[in-house]
Amino acid sequence: MTDGAPFDDIDRDAVRAALREWYEDDHREFPWRETTDPYEILVSEVMSQQTQLGRVVEAWEAFLDRWPTAEALAEADRAAVVGFWTDHSLGYNNRAKYLHEAAQQVGDEFDGEFPQSPDRLQELMGVGPYTANAVASFAFNNGDAVVDTNVKRVLYRAFGVPDDDDAFEQRASELMPAGESRLWNNAIMELGGTACEQTPICDESGCPWREWCHAYQTGDFTAPDVPTQPSFKGSRRQFRGRVVRALSEHGELALDELGPRIRVDYTPEGDSGREWLRGLLEDLSEEGMVELSDRDGTTLARLQE
Structure with missing residues (x-):
């Protein structure tokens, strides 16, 4: 995708302001967006890895009712945690095991306080770069630009960013306002998860980037290839x-x-x-x-x- 205004020519201040206003005016309400507790956010991020967000809400609330703090989870029987994961169809059960071990690490290695930077958060069991950055962003407003499938699709369509991981990382970082990782990452993922899905609803959603968007102006809504999730049944x-x-x-x-x-x-x-x-x-x-x-x-x- 090469036609349209190149990324370097866009008015970044205007682009940022438009997305902020759109997100703050109206967005999906999820309970983990109403907290800055790193434990609660970590639970939501791990649960969301293979489960639709609508289904995660009930499981997330039930999990926190049962184990409301990292300390409570650390003291829990691992079989009970894994059993909960299985009962709620939350994907690979080893994620429950790693979450349990991460809670124990917080108590044993970090004196009960979550590390705050993406690098330190990756020291927790089962926490990779994406999850660490999400927790740093949403709990501590201390993260880098999140780059998930939704964000890649938005950047590719709107600004012609090449379908290349390094390019997506670079451009996402350049676009995110300094010190605003909590709001910005929520907003751009919301844009990709609602207005700019595989089948976009630009006008219906009031997409704030239509003025600059290459795809909207040309009608070419090609998107980066997304790996197909294998069927769960019989797997x-x-x-x-x-x-x-x-x-x-x-x-x-x-x-x-x-x-x-x-x-x-x-x-x-x-x-x-x-x-x-x-x-x-x-x-x-x-x-x-x-x-x-x-x-x-x-x-x-x-x-x-």
Whole structure:
């Protein structure tokens, strides 16, 4: 995308002011946008990684009702945390494990206080660059420009930023006003998540960047390629969740007791049998989710405590 005004020629002050006004006038209300508590924001960010935001609200509120602080989560039984994650279909269960370990780190390594910079936040278990930056931005107003799929789509369409990660990072950083990471990152992600979705609704949403937007002016709403999320039904991820749920409900189980509980076509010697199940359990064991043992030649599985 090369036609239209180049990024360097836009009036950045006007672009920034337009987005601020649009966001502050009207935006989706999510409870984690009403808090600056880093624990509550971290929980929302981890939950949102594979779950639609509308569904996250109920799970987020229930999670905080049960474990309202990082200290409470750190003291919780890990199996209960993982079981909650499974019951609410929140994606990979190892994220629950890492969240539990991160809460313990806050108490053990940071004297109960969350680190505030993106670099220090990445010292917490399971917290990568994106999540660290989001927590730094929304809890401490101390982050860099967030660059997710929504932001890439906006920058590509509006200002012709090339479909290149380094280019997106550079341009997003140049556009974000200094010291405004909380408001700015919320606003630009809101723009991409509402007005500038795969099928944009520019006029209906009152998109604040129509005046400068290349896509709006040309009608070319091409967007960067987005990896397709594999189907959950029948996936390895689904069976992992079933394993965790079954072990949470029944405690220690032998392979041939566990197998039929997670798939109806389980046959001990078949393609979906013991060897397949053992591989699934070994992956979970390496992640610290499941503990395997042998008793009288029989492999037993239970949740890691």
